[in-house]
Amino acid sequence: MPAKPIRPTTAATPPTALGPLALAVPLLAALALLLAGCSADPVGNYLGGAGDNVRGAALYAPQTLGDTSQYQGRPAEAALAAAQLEFLTSEVRDNPRIAPSVNPSLLSKLLVAQAEMRQALAIAPQADATLVLTQLRRAAAALQAGSQAGAEAALSGPAFPSGPLVTLARLGSLPRLPRTAEAAGAAAQDFISAPDGGRPRRR
Numbered sequence: 001m002p003a004k005p006i007r008p009t010t011a012a013t014p015p016t017a018l019g020p021l022a023l024a025v026p027l028l029a030a031l032a033l034l035l036a037g038c039s040a041d042p043v044g045n046y047l048g049g050a051g052d053n054v055r056g057a058a059l060y061a062p063q064t065l066g067d068t069s070q071y072q073g074r075p076a077e078a079a080l081a082a083a084q085l086e087f088l089t090s091e092v093r094d095n096p097r098i099a100p101s102v103n104p105s106l107l108s109k110l111l112v113a114q115a116e117m118r119q120a121l122a123i124a125p126q127a128d129a130t131l132v133l134t135q136l137r138r139a140a141a142a143l144q145a146g147s148q149a150g151a152e153a154a155l156s157g158p159a160f161p162s163g164p165l166v167t168l169a170r171l172g173s174l175p176r177l178p179r180t181a182e183a184a185g186a187a188a189q190d191f192i193s194a195p196d197g198g199r200p201r202r203r
Helices: 015-039 051-059 061-065 075-094 104-121 128-146 148-154 164-171 178-192
Strands: none
Touching: 051 061, 051 075, 051 178, 061 178, 075 104, 075 128, 075 164, 075 178, 104 164, 104 178, 128 148, 148 164, 164 178
């Protein structure tokens, strides 16, 4: 009786052979998603909550604030960019972890940029930064959801003395703001050169 042919067996791939690669792919994909979210709103959730939001706002400042004319016809994104500037200025000025070591010239540039942005958007010069930031973020969320009424409601109140329609119109037609661009570059440079990867370096 002829012998049955011996079928080759396929050895199972050892778990350790593909393990690191298999793990790396989803991790890289997750990181890409997190970075995409940061570029849209670095004020909100830098690196999915694993990173410092102040550092995130500073590092993305040249991208989001370097040329605000990029938001022509994109008022929701303009509102987030303006919120980023409010957040960054407030943190550099008042955050006890950052303020003592910040470059004084950076704070000066951010305050000038904040005033420039507020004038461009018809925001009250002396309005509370946290209030302005919150209302801008609410307006952005409403616009992203397609709610004009929600955006108008978000931009109502004493922080917006010219009324929501004026601010909304300006959000959709921002020019390039030179002092804002200058401050954005300075913020990124200071945080990139930070020796501990977090706080800017005082020069």
